[in-house]
Amino acid sequence: MTSVLTLIETNGGGVQSLTYELLTAARQIAEATGASVEALALGSTAANAAPTLGAADAVLTIAHPALETYVPEAYLVALEAAVAARNPLAVVLAYDTIGLDLASSLANRLDRPLLAYVTRMKVADGAIEAESLVYGGKLLAVSNAALPTIVVVAPGAFAESTATRTPPVTALPAPIGLDSLRMRLVGETVPDPNAVDIAQADKIVCVGRGVKDKDNIEAARELAATLGAELAGSRPIIDNGWLPKERQVGKSGRKVKPRLYLALGVSGAPEHLEGMSGAELIVAVNTDSEAPIFETAHIGATCDILNLIPALNKRLKSGGAA
Amino acid sequence: MHIVVALRLVPDLSGDIELTADGADLDREWLDLKLNEFDDHALEEALLLKEQSGAKVTAIAIAADGVDKTLQIALARGADAAFKIAADSDRGLPSRASAPLFAAALRELGADLFFTGVQTPEDLFGHLAPFVGAQLGWPSLNAVSKVRFDGADVLAQQEYSGGAAATFRVAAPVALGVQTASRPIRYVAGSQLRQFAATKIETRNVSANIRSALAERLALRRPSRAGSATMIEGDAESVAGQLRALLIERGLIKEIPA
Numbered sequence: 001m002t003s004v005l006t007l008i009e010t011n012g013g014g015v016q017s018l019t020y021e022l023l024t025a026a027r028q029i030a031e032a033t034g035a036s037v038e039a040l041a042l043g044s045t046a047a048n049a050a051p052t053l054g055a056a057d058a059v060l061t062i063a064h065p066a067l068e069t070y071v072p073e074a075y076l077v078a079l080e081a082a083v084a085a086r087n088p089l090a091v092v093l094a095y096d097t098i099g100l101d102l103a104s105s106l107a108n109r110l111d112r113p114l115l116a117y118v119t120r121m122k123v124a125d126g127a128i129e130a131e132s133l134v135y136g137g138k139l140l141a142v143s144n145a146a147l148p149t150i151v152v153v154a155p156g157a158f159a160e161s162t163a164t165r166t167p168p169v170t171a172l173p174a175p176i177g178l179d180s181l182r183m184r185l186v187g188e189t190v191p192d193p194n195a196v197d198i199a200q201a202d203k204i205v206c207v208g209r210g211v212k213d214k215d216n217i218e219a220a221r222e223l224a225a226t227l228g229a230e231l232a233g234s235r236p237i238i239d240n241g242w243l244p245k246e247r248q249v250g251k252s253g254r255k256v257k258p259r260l261y262l263a264l265g266v267s268g269a270p271e272h273l274e275g276m277s278g279a280e281l282i283v284a285v286n287t288d289s290e291a292p293i294f295e296t297a298h299i300g301a302t303c304d305i306l307n308l309i310p311a312l313n314k315r316l317k318s319g320g321a322a
Numbered sequence: 323m324h325i326v327v328a329l330r331l332v333p334d335l336s337g338d339i340e341l342t343a344d345g346a347d348l349d350r351e352w353l354d355l356k357l358n359e360f361d362d363h364a365l366e367e368a369l370l371l372k373e374q375s376g377a378k379v380t381a382i383a384i385a386a387d388g389v390d391k392t393l394q395i396a397l398a399r400g401a402d403a404a405f406k407i408a409a410d411s412d413r414g415l416p417s418r419a420s421a422p423l424f425a426a427a428l429r430e431l432g433a434d435l436f437f438t439g440v441q442t443p444e445d446l447f448g449h450l451a452p453f454v455g456a457q458l459g460w461p462s463l464n465a466v467s468k469v470r471f472d473g474a475d476v477l478a479q480q481e482y483s484g485g486a487a488a489t490f491r492v493a494a495p496v497a498l499g500v501q502t503a504s505r506p507i508r509y510v511a512g513s514q515l516r517q518f519a520a521t522k523i524e525t526r527n528v529s530a531n532i533r534s535a536l537a538e539r540l541a542l543r544r545p546s547r548a549g550s551a552t553m554i555e556g557d558a559e560s561v562a563g564q565l566r567a568l569l570i571e572r573g574l575i576k577e578i579p580a
Contacts, residue, residue, distance in 0.1 A: 069488075070488070071490065072461065072462065072463055072464075072480075072490070073461040073492075097465040097480060097483075100440060100441070100449060100452070100464040100465055100499065101452065101462060101464050101465075103448065103449075103452075104417075104418070104448035104449045104451075104452035104456070105452040105453075105455060107418075107453075107536075108418075108421075108448075108452070108453050108456035108457060109456055111536075112536070113447070113536035113537040114418070114447050114448040114536075114537065115447070115537055116445060116446055116447065116448060117446070129540070133545070134443060134444060134446055134542075135335055135339060135444070136335045137545070138335060138545075139339065139341075139542050139543065139544060140542070140543050140545045141446050141542055142539070142540045142541040142543070143447075143538060143539045143540060144537065144538050145536065145537035145538070149537070182461055182492055182493045182496075183461050183463070183490050183491070183496075184491055184492075185489070186477065186489050186490065186491045187488065187489040188486070188487070188488045188489075189479075189486065189487040189488070189489070190485075190486055191485035227569075227574075227575060228575075235502075239363065239506065240506050240507075241505070241506045245485060248485070252481045252482075252483060252485075253483075253484075253485060254484060254485060255484070259574060260569070260574045267336075281572060281574070282551075283565065283568075284551060290339075290544075292545070294550055294551045294553075295545060295550060296551075298551055298552065299551055299553075299554060299565075299568065300550075300551030300552070300553045301553065301554040301555075301556075302553070303556070303558040304558060307557070307558030307559075308558040308561055308562055311559050311561075311562035312561075312562040312565055312566065315563060315566045316566055319577070
C-alpha cells in the first residue's frame, strides 16, 4: 500500500500542535488516493509520542545520537532515508523553520515538485491542486503538481487531528549518512524569563511598518500605557531595532491571544496573522484598504495612524474630548 | 571566505497589485519592484562578516530591469564585486527555476558561502537557499539571524517560533537563508550612492539553464472578503472618537469623565 508521509515535530519531548494539523492534511491526501498515513518520528524517545498520533496508520522511527535534537542536516538525511524506504505519494511538512530547511532540499534531492504555503487542497487524477496565500497574503495562488510531491502546509490552515488510537510503530535503520555530518548544534537560546511576556498580555498595541520612523514609536508607547496595554511590533519593527525581540508578534515571535489587539500600520502578512489571529477583538488601522489584516480584523479603519495615535490617546485621557 | 549573496527584486506590496486579464500572473507592466527585504538582510549580514573577518562579498542577481541599480547599491554598501547572471527569462522566475543559475555561479566563483533571503513573497514552489545548497551538495540552514566565523567553521543562529533559537556549527561551504541581520540595515549616504551610480554592472553567462519548477501556477486571485472587518469611516479624529466608544462598550476601558 502506498503512503503519505509526515514528520512529527517535537519540542522538549512533547509533540508540537502543528503536527496534528499535518496529520489532518496527510489524511486528506491519503483518503483521496487510497494510501495510508505514516508519521516519521526521529530520535530515541520519539516513539513515545505514538499514543497521541492516532490519525496516523503507522509511526516510523529512526533513532541515532545525531537525531536527539533538531539538526537540519541530520533531519534531512533521516527524512530522505524514510522516503527512500517507503516511497510515499506525498511528504507533508509545515511552513515553519523545519519545513523551510527540509522541504526544498528534499524536493531537489528527489526531483519532486513542491507546493508551499498550502491552505486548502483538492486531490484528484494523480495530482494535487492547492490554494496558497502569497504576496504577503494579498493574493491566493491556485497551483497544481503531479503526485508524488512535497506539500508544505500553512500553520492554522488544517484542523488538528484528534484520533486517539495508538498506531503501530516500525523502526527504520539509521542511514549511514548520520555518521558523517558537517553540522552540529552548539547552543540553544530560550526567551529571557525576566523579559516581558506579551503572550500573557490582556491588551496589546502592535505597531507595524506604517509607523514609518523610530521616533513615532514613543507616541504608540504612550497610547499603550493609556490603554493599559503592552506595546508590540511586527517583524520589520523588530528587525529595524525599534523594539526588542521579546515584543515581536508572529511566526518568529510570540503567539498572543489578548482581549484587545490594536494593530497600527500592520499589513497582516500570513506570518503575522499566525501570531495574533486568536485575539478576542482585533482592531486594525492601515491606510491600505487592501491590506490582508482587514481579513482577520473585526474592526478596521484606513486613516493615517500617525494622526490617529495622538488623537486616540488624547481622547482616552480627556474623557472623550477631542 | 568568499560570500556570494543573491539579490532578488520582488513586487512592492505596499502598492497596488494588478492581475493580468486571464488571472494567471501579476500585471508586471506597471508593477513597482523592490529588493526582497530578506535579501537586504542577507547582504547586510555578509557585509558585517566582511568587516569582522575580511571576507570577500560578491552580490549577484538574475539579469532583469532594475537590478543594475540594486547591485550598484550593494557595491555602495560595501560589496567587493557584483554582476548579473544572463537568463532566458527575467520575469517572476520561481526560486526553483533560477537555482541552477545561482548554483553554477557559485561553482564558477569558488564560493565558500551562499547567502540569500529566507524567502520571497513569490516562493510558491520552494525556497532558494535550500535549492542551491542541494544542487551543490552543501548543507543549508534557514531562518538565520546571526552568523559569525570560527576559523573555517560557520556559526549560524536559527530562529524558531516563540522567540527560541539554536546555534549550529557547520564547516563551509554552506547555504544560508537569512531572516534577519545581526544589526539593522546600514544607511548609505547619497554621496556613496552617487559614487557607484555609474558603475557598469557586468552580465555573465553561467554553465546552467533555468529549470522547470515541476509544478504549475494555474491562477491568482484576491482572497475572499468573507471575514472582512467592519470598517469605521472618517478621519483620524472621527475614528479616535468611535474607537473610544467601542472600547468602552466592550468593557476594555473605563469611561473617564470629561
